[in-house]
Amino acid sequence: MKTVGWVLIAIGIIMIIVRGFSVPVKKNIVDAGPIQISKTENKWFGWPTYAGAIIAVIGVVLVVVDKKK
Helix, strand or coil: CHHHHHHHHHHHHHHHHCCEEEEEEEEEEEEECCEEEEEEEEEEEECCHHHHHHHHHHHHHHHHHHHHC
16 A cells, blocks of 8 residues: 555656646548548647645555554
8 A cells, every 4th residue: 555655646746747738639621532631739638736636645645544554
């Protein structure tokens, strides 16, 4: 449990610092036989800052509970 707690703490801190990431997505606008027009857009995948804080707190709780055993 201690290792899982440290991993959750690290993930939580990373989620607080990095609020999300973008991924390029290719969309076809026109597909008329041999003529194809496409567009690349960035799709944003984000999460709220409090989600990282909650995960980090859960990790701290797991580390503290494991030390008491």
